[in-house]
Amino acid sequence: MLSLATIRKRWASFLGTFVALGLGVTILAMTALVLTSAEPEVPRRYAGTQVVVQSPGVDQSDGTFTPSKPWSQQRTAELLRALGGVPGVAKAVPDRAFYAQAVIDGKPVADPGSELRGHAWSSAAFGPEQLVAGSAPTGDRQVVVDASLGLAPGSPVTLLTVTGPAAYTVSGTVKSASFYVSDSAAEALAPGVRVIGLVTAPGADVSAVAGAAAAAVGGDGKVLHGDALAELEAKSAEKTRWIGMQILIAMAGLTAFVSIFVVASTFAFAIVQRRREFGLLRTIGATPRQIKRMMYSESLAVGVAAGLTGVLLGALLAPALGSLMVEGGLEPAGFTVRFQALPLLGSFSLGLVVAMLGVWSASRRAARIAPLEALREATVEHRPMTRGRWIAGGVFTALGLGLVAVAADSESDSMINNALYAAMALIVGLTLFAPAVIPLIVRLVWWPLSGLRGATSMVARESSLTAVRRTASTAAPVLVTVGFAVLIAGLFQMKATGYALEETVKQEATSVVTAQGTPGLSDAAVAAVPGGASLLPTQLYAGGTDHVGAVGMSDTAFQKARTRMTVSAGSLDGLKGENTMVVKASTASWLGWTTGRSVPVTFEDGRSVDVKVVAEITDNSSTSSVLLTTGTVRAHDPSALTSVVYTAGTTSPSTLAPLGAQSLSTAEYASRTNSEDDDLVQIFLIILIGMSLGYTCLAIANTLLMATAERAADFAVLRLSGATRRQVLRIVASESALAVGIGTTLGLLIAVVTLLGIRSGLSSQLGTNVNLNLPWSTMALTIGVCLALALVSSVLPARMALRRTSARVAV
Incomplete structure (x- = not known):
């Protein structure tokens, strides 16, 4: 009952916790529903096939999503004869796939990415594809094309294949993005075969056909039928889906971590404001265990309310997230979210766990408050750094600096990982050291301005120095976000630039010819x-x-x-x-x-x-x-x-354009990130940075709203001392700007130190100078949003508090 009464009385203090947990559970519920709904689907090309034989699979532990091991022409012929004799099989058809792309008006159209759209006409039976107009291809220079291209049967068309542009005649059209040529032409373009489709006779027992086919191929293939046909999903689509799952998992992990951070920081700051309250409870006989129990009860009550709200919002917003995943190319077209009770229940339960973890440290600190200590102590925090905080901060900082040194001498891949670990350790270390570092930074900032010192700046400075925990609570989330955003965006830019430069340096190139509108050259x-x-x-x-x-x-x-x-x-x-x-x-x-x-x-x-x-x-x-x-x-x-051609000369754009190619300088090529994987990584970065920034804004707003709401009496005293309303608001704004500046400085320090380590390592490995390309736009946006929100979250509540009469509030 006391916990519920406290929540009703101090509802503003718990608002940030409620919003953080509610938002966290919402994201967890959305991602859980999308993840459980994201399953491989049978490719449209095989919609009319009930039994398929796939070549032997290969090890996928390296994460390259390599297709199965192909059969040779000789082995394919042997399997076709064996499978064609299986009872219930009308025909066994090899699925030959090769690169093909139409060239219209001198430019390749509809970049297929990594999908191979060229096929033999016999495999059209897998769909089955129906001719819209014309007839099947017979000669080696006839092709069936997509009706949406607007080409009538008999029209000439240029197809771009691995050898280059080739002249074909349209024999027919279908409603498909594939290009169908004669079987003999397809065999020359794609001798290796990975799939053999079995066209079953009417009324055939599919299970019996599958069993007989498995006996016919032995260990040299895998028979798929029913739901197992989803394994025919292209490896490129599987890779894209996997990247999408990593984004969702990262979203869920970051949500849980930052939710704990916001909840913990909220309750930790609340301890400072409620020391007298806890002291009074201890004075009237409350035990440390009861104090802990009260705080856990408060967190549980907020967690239940936020969890229920988050589950409801997550269920409503999950279809919108699914649509965004489809638009971003992270899920196939037609993907829909299925509502299931288990993911929603799991999200709600995880929200409660986050709430309990967030209040754990704060409850231990509250339980250690002695009655007389709390009653005698003013609101000034005399000991912002505990022994445990000093030790933990030192350990994490030393670990981070050590990993920076290790990252500089690592291989390319391990260098990136070690740099990330180093930055994470440094961020934790400096966050723990913030209460000790802040007084030094405040004095350094105001020291050059000593000649211009006035009443307003003096009050802002002393307020920041005496309320170290308030300043640290505001600066810490800014430190985390600025360091995280600048580091990740900078790592991505440097990695793309460094890896692109690696081959250009080895080839001593001044320009690079690369694909434009095609998957390759x-x-x-x-x-x-x-x-x-x-x-x-x-x-x-x-x-x-x-x-x-x-x-x-x-x-x-x-x-x-x-x-x-x-x-x-x-x-x-x-x-x-x-x-x-x-x-x-x-x-x-x-x-x-x-x-x-x-x-x-x-x-x-x-x-x-x-x-x-x-x-x-x-x-x-x-x-x-x-x-x-x-x-x-x-x-x-x-x-x-x-993939690319490196050259010391230049090639005419008019020559390259019809071939789906373009010439770039080495600098342009190094800065380009327009491949499919890079686009997905960009989406990944935007999501993570956006979520981190959003949660940081929440933490800043919550801390400043709580702090400003408790300072009404201080503002009244300032007014009685002769300060104008504008001067009071200027003091509040200066304190907030100083806290954001401190967090920004420390965050940039961590990111730049780590990026310099990677720059040094990459330059040494490549034998050339890799530029340190700081993400200025990301940096400016992140800092600007943090500063704007800090000012709004402190100045507006202060302005409302100043509307009261000074004498009335001071009493």
């Missing part, structure tokens, strides 16, 4: 850049489920890059012709490959070939695990597209 686009250094990525499959990424390097690219490679065994001169490769030392150790040995490798066409390891290089010599010649890659991977 065709052979024709590469040939349009004389003397260019090109990279042709592919995938290699070793024994069992092992696989490794490889890149085919042109002679120019290899000759320029080899000067920066460190050979640990063999000779780089051996990389020539077909079926030779250079391997990174870690990859060779993992797969058991040794220099001078020929090892069996399966390529994208499904053929297994013995490839000779001519040299091993150190891991920092190349970004790719295996280096091949472009001739080797093209001989076994007819669908591979070149």
Whole structure:
């Protein structure tokens, strides 16, 4: 009863906790509903197929979302004969997929991303696709296209494939984004097969067909039917969905963490304001355990109310979040949110756990208040730093500085991770040290202004020094947000710039030819850049489920890059012709490959070939695990597209545009982040920074509203002492601006120190100067919002308090 009475009396003090928990439960409920609704779906192309055989899968623990190991042409023919004889199967059809994109008015249209839209006409039965007009393709230069392109049967059309633009004739149209060519033409473009669809006879027993098909393929494939057909989802779509899930999980984790932070800071600041109240309770016989129980009861009551509100809002807003995920490309079209009781119940329960964790530290501090100490002590905090706070702050700060040093000498990937850990440790350390650091900063700020010292500035300075906890409670969330926002945005910019520069430095390029409106560069686009250094990525499959990424390097690219490679065994001169490769030392150790040995490798066409390891290089010599010649890659991977071409010259835009390419300077290329993954990462950053900023605004507003509401008597005394209303408001505004400035300074210090460590490490690794590109727009927005909210949250309540008569309030 006492807890409920306290909440009714001090409802303004609990408003911030209620909003923080309510918002947290709302986000948790939304993300939980979207996560439980996000499941793989059967691709539209296979909507009319009941039984499918998929080639053997590979290990996915490396997070690359590599497709299954393809069958060769010979093995595909054997499986077609075996599956065609299964009772109930009318026809077994291989699904051949290759890159195809229409060129209209001199420009490629409808960038397919990583999706392969070219197929053999026989696989149209999987849909099944119905001709809108015209007929099926028969010749090698006939194609069925999407009716939305507006091309009638008999019209000429240019298709961009891996070899370059090719002239075709439209034989028919369908309502599909795919391009269908004759089976013979598709076999030349996509010899490797990963899926064989079984067209069942009318009335066939699907389960019996699936069982017989499994016996026919043995261990060389996996039979899918029913709900298992969702495993046919493209790896690119699976990767996109996975990134979306990481964003949702990060949202949920950040929500829980910051909710605890806001609740803990609210109750911690409330302890300072309620010391006399707790002292009176101790005086009349309340035990420390009862004080703790009262605070837990207060938090539980607020948590239940906020949890119920959050669950209701989360259920209402979840469909809107699902729509945003679809628009952002993080969920497939047609994705809908399904309402389930378990995610909502879990979100409500987690909200209560957050409420209890947030009040834990504050309740322990309140229980330690002695009756006489609380009754004698003024509102001034004489000991803002406890022994435990000193120790914890020192440990986290030392850990952060150590990780900064470690990050500078780390590899590229571990460098980024170590830098993040370093910044997190430093943020926690400086947040703990804030009450001790703030007096020093306040004196340093006012020392240059000593000659201009007036009554207003003196009162603001002394108020900040005496109410250290209030200043620290306002500065701490600003420190966290500014440091977090600047660090993450700066890391992203530096990582994109550094990794883009890594190959341009090795290739000594002044310009880069890259894709524009296409997923990669065709052979024709590469040939349009004389003397260019090109990279042709592919995938290699070793024994069992092992696989490794490889890149085919042109002679120019290899000759320029080899000067920066460190050979640990063999000779780089051996990389020539077909079926030779250079391997990174870690990859060779993992797969058991040794220099001078020929090892069996399966390529994208499904053929297994013995490839000779001519040299091993150190891991920092190349970004790719295996280096091949472009001739080797093209001989076994007819669908591979070149990623970039590095050149020291320039190429005419009119030549590159019809080929889906563009020429950029190295500076432009390094700053570009327009790939699909980078767009998703940008969304990720915007969400996390936005949530962090939102919660920080809540913490600032809550702290200042609580503090200002309790200072009505102080304002009245100032008025009785001769201060005008404008002077009082100026004092309040100065205190708030000073707190935001302190948090900003400490946050920027942490972010810049960490970013400088990464800059030093990347520059050393790349052998060139990597610029420190601070995210000025993010920085300005974050600081501006924090400052504006701090001023509004302090000045408006102060203005309302000043409306009362000075004498009445002072009493």
